[in-house]
Amino acid sequence: MLFLEMRTKVWLTEDGKPIIGAGKVKLLKAIDEERSLRKACSILGISYKHAWLILKKMNERVGHEVVTTVRGGKGQGTFLTDYGKQLISEYEESRSFLDMTFGDETSLENISFKLSAHNKLSGRVLDIEKGDLVSKVKIEIDPEVLTSIITSDMLDRLDVQEGDEVFAIIKSTEVVLAKADGKAGMKSGTVDGGE
Numbered sequence: 001m002l003f004l005e006m007r008t009k010v011w012l013t014e015d016g017k018p019i020i021g022a023g024k025v026k027l028l029k030a031i032d033e034e035r036s037l038r039k040a041c042s043i044l045g046i047s048y049k050h051a052w053l054i055l056k057k058m059n060e061r062v063g064h065e066v067v068t069t070v071r072g073g074k075g076q077g078t079f080l081t082d083y084g085k086q087l088i089s090e091y092e093e094s095r096s097f098l099d100m101t102f103g104d105e106t107s108l109e110n111i112s113f114k115l116s117a118h119n120k121l122s123g124r125v126l127d128i129e130k131g132d133l134v135s136k137v138k139i140e141i142d143p144e145v146l147t148s149i150i151t152s153d154m155l156d157r158l159d160v161q162e163g164d165e166v167f168a169i170i171k172s173t174e175v176v177l178a179k180a181d182g183k184a185g186m187k188s189g190t191v192d193g194g195e
Contacts, residue, residue, distance in 0.1 A: 009021065010091065010094050010095045012087070012090060012094065012133060012134055012151070013151070014151055014153060015154075017061055019061050019087070020058065020087050020088075021091075022095075024054060024058065025087075025088055025091050027040060027044060027046075027051060027054060028066065028067070028080060028088055029088065030043050030044055031067055031078055031079075031080060032079070032080045032084075032085075035078060035079060036078055037051060037055075037067070037069075037078040040078075055067055062083070064081070064083040065083065065084075066080065066081055066084035066087060067079065067080055067081060067084055068080075068081050086133065087133065090131055090133040090134045093134070094134055094149055097136065097147075097149065120167050120168075121141045121167065121168045121169075122166075123140050123142075123146065123165070123167070124139065124164070124166070125137060125138070125139055125140075125160060125161065125162050125163060125164045125166055126138045126140045126145060127162060128160065128161075128162060130152055130155065131152055132152060133151065133152055134149060134150070134152060135149075135150055135151070136148070136149055137149075137150060137155070137160060137166075139166060141168060146168050
């Protein structure tokens with residue numbers, strides 16, 4: 001008999017472009033602990049140049065500095081900015097939420113549909129927990145409640161409010177949130193992508 005377990009990966013993305021995943025969180029945490037990019041690279045076994053390019057790409061994608069470097073004197077080193085700390089916090093909250101959801105054996109027991117890229121479930125927004133980077137949207141799909149994790153920027157673009165009628169679009173790797181735009185079309189947003 002085979003014993004299989006489900007595993008999930010979490011990435012925060014913006015417009016389908018990955019911002020941060022588990023590997024980048026490890027890098028930021030190592031920088032925070034060591035207060036040095038060079039020491040963090042040594043601990044993680046990656047090159048300084050590779051780590052520097054990762055940080056540069058993150059800065060460009062989010063439009064904020066995630067680390068700052070102080071040169072000279074006793075206070076020198078590389079430190080996380082408040083935004084870098086916030087990224088870690090948002091990632092860990094999303095990771096924890098998914099772990100809790102998938103660990104709950106009853107979370108999907110009453111939803112009786114076949115998963116495919118074409119599942120579009122109509123529902124009503126019950127609650128929105130808006131974070132600085134990532135938001136959780138609870139959608140009532142009678143008799144269940146589904147939670148979609150979406151970037152806060154995309155939530156603003158969709159202009160989703162409590163009480164709105166929305167579609168939860170289930171794909172094999174993600175849950176997409178869509179809102180009818182009044183022109184027989186839909187606007188949609190999601191959290192997905194690569195590390």
